[in-house]
Amino acid sequence: MANTMSEVRLPAAEMTVGPFFPPRYSDAGAHDLTCLDGQRARGEPIDIQGRVVQLDGAPTHNLIVEIWQADAAGIYAHPNDPRHIEADPNFFGWGRAATDADGRYALRTIRPGQTRDLDGTARAPHINVLVLFSGLMRQLHTVIYFPDDGGAKASDPIYRAVPAARRAGVVAVADAPGRYRFDIRLRGEGETPFFSLDGKGAR
Amino acid sequence: MAKARSGGAGGADGLGRAVITVGPYDEPSQSTPVVEGYRQTALRAPAEPLIERPFTLSELTGPDRPERRLALLGTDLAGYGVERALGQLIEVRLRVLDEGGAPLSGALVEMWQANAAGRYIHPNDDDHAPVDPHFHGAARMTADASGCLSIRTIKPGAYPVPGSGRWWRPPHIHFSLWGRVWMSRLVTQMFFPGEPLNGQDRILHAVPDADARERLICRPRSPVDCPDDTLVFDHDIVVRGRRATPVA
Numbered sequence: 442m443a444n445t446m447s448e449v450r451l452p453a454a455e456m457t458v459g460p461f462f463p464p465r466y467s468d469a470g471a472h473d474l475t476c477l478d479g480q481r482a483r484g485e486p487i488d489i490q491g492r493v494v495q496l497d498g499a500p501t502h503n504l505i506v507e508i509w510q511a512d513a514a515g516i517y518a519h520p521n522d523p524r525h526i527e528a529d530p531n532f533f534g535w536g537r538a539a540t541d542a543d544g545r546y547a548l549r550t551i552r553p554g555q556t557r558d559l560d561g562t563a564r565a566p567h568i569n570v571l572v573l574f575s576g577l578m579r580q581l582h583t584v585i586y587f588p589d590d591g592g593a594k595a596s597d598p599i600y601r602a603v604p605a606a607r608r609a610g611v612v613a614v615a616d617a618p619g620r621y622r623f624d625i626r627l628r629g630e631g632e633t634p635f636f637s638l639d640g641k642g643a644r
Numbered sequence: 645m646a647k648a649r650s651g652g653a654g655g656a657d658g659l660g661r662a663v664i665t666v667g668p669y670d671e672p673s674q675s676t677p678v679v680e681g682y683r684q685t686a687l688r689a690p691a692e693p694l695i696e697r698p699f700t701l702s703e704l705t706g707p708d709r710p711e712r713r714l715a716l717l718g719t720d721l722a723g724y725g726v727e728r729a730l731g732q733l734i735e736v737r738l739r740v741l742d743e744g745g746a747p748l749s750g751a752l753v754e755m756w757q758a759n760a761a762g763r764y765i766h767p768n769d770d771d772h773a774p775v776d777p778h779f780h781g782a783a784r785m786t787a788d789a790s791g792c793l794s795i796r797t798i799k800p801g802a803y804p805v806p807g808s809g810r811w812w813r814p815p816h817i818h819f820s821l822w823g824r825v826w827m828s829r830l831v832t833q834m835f836f837p838g839e840p841l842n843g844q845d846r847i848l849h850a851v852p853d854a855d856a857r858e859r860l861i862c863r864p865r866s867p868v869d870c871p872d873d874t875l876v877f878d879h880d881i882v883v884r885g886r887r888a889t890p891v892a
């Protein structure tokens with residue numbers, strides 16, 4: 442089968458989830474990342490809550506927020522991370538929440554550590570966010586940074602890729618100890634910065 | 645215990661190169677964000693240009709076996725053997741591949757669709773078409789070692805899009821898939837061949853490239869090669885990501 446490995450295929454077109462994404466896909470406890478198989482993950486549990494609105498300010502209902510992040514030590518449990526052997530076995534790193542009729546979602550996770558990129562570049566603690574919704578033909582990607590990261594954001598290359606005037610849009614707001622708010626505006630005034638991940642961005 | 649699936653043996657190679665890489669996006673084969681006549685796209689797709697950035701480890705890693713978080717729901721949507729759903733029994737033989745053409749063993753797949761009358765079981769669907777109590781229309785399953793899975797279901801009906809000015813969705817099935825890395829995450833739709841509504845569907849035609857649209861349409865097997873009571877369709881879905889180096 443060696444020759445089938447060398448052919449190049451184009452990924453299928455992304456399409457909207459439509460208005461009928463099954464509610465049962467969101468109610469399996471996937472919004473809580475602090476436990477896996479009954480075992481608690483290492484690190485500080487945090488809550489992230491927010492509201493998602495569209496152009497006219499109307500709340501979005503049944504919008505899907507998915508997250509992917511490193512563990513408390515900044516390690517991804519994936520073989521591409523050179524440190525993955527040391528990843529917390531009780532932290533899964535992935536979660537999903539759906540918005541209610543008022544556009545609100547809630548996730549519980551662990552405060553991520555500083556990750557180290559393949560070329561050694563340090564990344565500020567961050568959570569990768571993917572948004573799926575009726576009317577979104579392509580998934581949207583943004584990043585949640587923390588207001589209290591000791592200034593790590595300032596040298597984070599992805600944070601710095603966001604135009605300075607829009608950077609507040611990728612930083613969560615501290616509501617209470619261990620509780621953050623991250624609102625998302627899909628389009629219009631105060632629009633959340635979303636990233637192109639077409640693979641053409643400069644390295 | 646976070647053991648890699650078969651495609652991810654080993655780690656980054658010690659020189660800081662990723663084991664799984666992701667190719668650049670092919671724009672013409674991807675949907676246009678704002679679609680004429682599909683009102684919600686203009687309320688929801690960002691107006692600002694997307695911010696260009698390189699991939700980092702965040703995008704080149706991803707969840708291992710997401711079914712550890714999301715319970716599997718089986719592969720039989722038609723209720724066959726219990727109380728069969730109404731409609732034409734079909735089998736979709738799906739194959740999940742990466743950009744290098746390698747099968748994605750164990751890939752997690754979600755699928756949802758309307759019943760034979762074009763009605764979803766969902767609080768958002770207030771269409772007048774009847775609900776079928778024996779058809780729930782959602783499944784979650786994993787591919788086998790060859791990236792294949794076989795789903796028994798009912799051919800979905802067409803349905804009108806509310807408030808859209810006589811736009812009907814052709815029969816289609818929604819798929820949500822995971823691959824080896826975060827960038828492999830894909831939500832797409834599968835269409836059926838020869839459907840008159842395919843030519844007018846605003847969602848299918850949001851994809852500019854004709855070949856890319858064709859790849860979203862499943863291929864029917866001859867009834868001679870199908871079980872007595874079922875029509876069989878083959879379909880490939882390619883997600884982003886590939887092994888950095890071909891295996892010998």
Ligand SMILES: [Fe+3]
Pocket residue numbers: 459461758813816818
């Ligand atoms: Fe649909």
